[in-house]
Amino acid sequence: MAFCVAQSALADVPIAEVRARPAAGETIYFLLPDRFENGDTKNDTGGLKGDRYKTGFDPAAKGFYHGGDLKGLMSRLDYLQGLGATAIWVAPVFKNKPVQGLPGQESAGYHGYWVTDFTRVDPHFGTNAEFKALVDAAHARGLKVYMDIIANHTADVIQYKSGQYTYRDRANWPYSRKGGLKGPAINPGFAGDEDSSEANFAKLTDPGAAYEPFVPEAERNAKTPAWLNDPLFYHNRGDTTFRGENSRFGDFAGLDDLFTEHPRVRSGMIEIYADWIKRFGIDGYRIDTAKHVDPGFWQAFIPAMQSTAKQAGIPNFAIFGEVAHEGSDPGTIARYTRRDGYPAVLDFAFQGAVRAIVAQGKGTEVLADTFDGDVLYEGGEAAALAMPTFLGNHDMGRFAMLVRKDRPGISDAEVLARVSLAHAMLLTLRGSPVIYSGDEQGFIGDGNDQDAREDMFPSRTASYNDNALVGTSATTAASNFDTRHPLYRLISTLAKLRRDHPAIARGRQVTRTYSEVPGLFSVSRFDPVTGREYLIAFNTSEQHLTAPSVLQATANSLESLYGQCPAHVTAPGSVMLEIPAFGSVVCRVSPSPEKPAR
Numbered sequence: 001m002a003f004c005v006a007q008s009a010l011a012d013v014p015i016a017e018v019r020a021r022p023a024a025g026e027t028i029y030f031l032l033p034d035r036f037e038n039g040d041t042k043n044d045t046g047g048l049k050g051d052r053y054k055t056g057f058d059p060a061a062k063g064f065y066h067g068g069d070l071k072g073l074m075s076r077l078d079y080l081q082g083l084g085a086t087a088i089w090v091a092p093v094f095k096n097k098p099v100q101g102l103p104g105q106e107s108a109g110y111h112g113y114w115v116t117d118f119t120r121v122d123p124h125f126g127t128n129a130e131f132k133a134l135v136d137a138a139h140a141r142g143l144k145v146y147m148d149i150i151a152n153h154t155a156d157v158i159q160y161k162s163g164q165y166t167y168r169d170r171a172n173w174p175y176s177r178k179g180g181l182k183g184p185a186i187n188p189g190f191a192g193d194e195d196s197s198e199a200n201f202a203k204l205t206d207p208g209a210a211y212e213p214f215v216p217e218a219e220r221n222a223k224t225p226a227w228l229n230d231p232l233f234y235h236n237r238g239d240t241t242f243r244g245e246n247s248r249f250g251d252f253a254g255l256d257d258l259f260t261e262h263p264r265v266r267s268g269m270i271e272i273y274a275d276w277i278k279r280f281g282i283d284g285y286r287i288d289t290a291k292h293v294d295p296g297f298w299q300a301f302i303p304a305m306q307s308t309a310k311q312a313g314i315p316n317f318a319i320f321g322e323v324a325h326e327g328s329d330p331g332t333i334a335r336y337t338r339r340d341g342y343p344a345v346l347d348f349a350f351q352g353a354v355r356a357i358v359a360q361g362k363g364t365e366v367l368a369d370t371f372d373g374d375v376l377y378e379g380g381e382a383a384a385l386a387m388p389t390f391l392g393n394h395d396m397g398r399f400a401m402l403v404r405k406d407r408p409g410i411s412d413a414e415v416l417a418r419v420s421l422a423h424a425m426l427l428t429l430r431g432s433p434v435i436y437s438g439d440e441q442g443f444i445g446d447g448n449d450q451d452a453r454e455d456m457f458p459s460r461t462a463s464y465n466d467n468a469l470v471g472t473s474a475t476t477a478a479s480n481f482d483t484r485h486p487l488y489r490l491i492s493t494l495a496k497l498r499r500d501h502p503a504i505a506r507g508r509q510v511t512r513t514y515s516e517v518p519g520l521f522s523v524s525r526f527d528p529v530t531g532r533e534y535l536i537a538f539n540t541s542e543q544h545l546t547a548p549s550v551l552q553a554t555a556n557s558l559e560s561l562y563g564q565c566p567a568h569v570t571a572p573g574s575v576m577l578e579i580p581a582f583g584s585v586v587c588r589v590s591p592s593p594e595k596p597a598r
Contacts, residue, residue, distance in 0.1 A: 084495020
């Protein structure tokens, strides 16, 4: 089947208007092209011949390509606009190794994170020209396009002659000895990986300090650009356990770990990703596995991307890193904004706090404490306004799944109520909210990773199709682009509030009322131009709530923008709110009229 891009895609939003928008305030929709929409069945196998172990294509298997592509994404831009998205974050589109894994453990690169060619789109998804057409079509509608990129690793190509892959540390296997402390001397004069100068790394000539790496003959030239085929540009120390030293220097699940301290790797990655900005006019980068790369790399890479974007006429180029710390506190992820130079990082602290108070029944003080940590980010509370917030994702799993995991046995209606409350928080509290594709259709998944990557188009994967979705009787066996779904309508409504009221999208936020038990959580947000106050409040408890909230002492009346707000304050600085279980309200506040002068 093929889809034609709707004529309404030829909207007339000036590109300058799109690029003038700051990163703070965007409403981001994240998707994996392979799982979103199949616009061209002719590219399902990526031009490869043979069975699924050759082509990577098997729509019945959750770990293989299913057929989604760039043409399919273009055909659904109307849907994304209707939802209220203002930016599309697209999982990596680069050419991947089709299949990898030991016999019996094979899976495909449908997700995009096993790159072999950093210069072209994977044929399973389309062509470079089709990607450029997507970017242009999105811009015409006022939608930004963020690319998901990787600088930590490539596909698994390099092998070790010993056949062993357990991590070998730098103390017992230093760069100065081959195969360990008792081995022969190598790399004379190399001062180690802390000195990233060209003069120092010119002395690193043997990559076999820990393991003796080699590239199988069939894959000798598998990677593009060509310099990526040299094992000298990789750490070659074995697999990471994601703890301690090996978290930075180890192979990520066997993926070839780039020697990011090496000046050639730094310059090469800068060349690659600067070229995508210049050629395609994209609006931002989400950077994968940021915490597994040395800070010096980011200190060179990020300013180079920002400079390239400005020269290309993209003054508000967004960059945010994935620092995967589930349930982390702000300080854990804030270090990457201060030390590494990231303008923003995915807000795992926000995700953990919302889960704690909405799914786990913790007191609303948890979220207040999280927002108190905004001062820790480089740029402080103002920088936190651009922090991409989220509820779940393609790695940890969907928020609806987490709710059912945390509260087993609750009714479907309660799952929907809690998920709806979480989305209300996501779309009205500070940050740039990220909607994970399928959440707006009630997708729930069975777990994390492959179990949370369902198809939006009719799925042939049994483990997806047997799930009861949230808020609908549909299953993933059918196409799921229902604009009447209660979560789609909720997100669309709140996204429109964000568009119509800058205070909700990018206004300063002040925490108002919270406690050590479930119940009221409220904040005020202020229009960035007029300073007008908006009161936003939530009820995280299972009972109807009547409780007072703090607000500005000058406040007098309130206008209901979402939910039911009281007409007037109870006393200067206090207003009595009534909110149903798991409900929320957004109120525009008017101050008391000034008394006439006598």
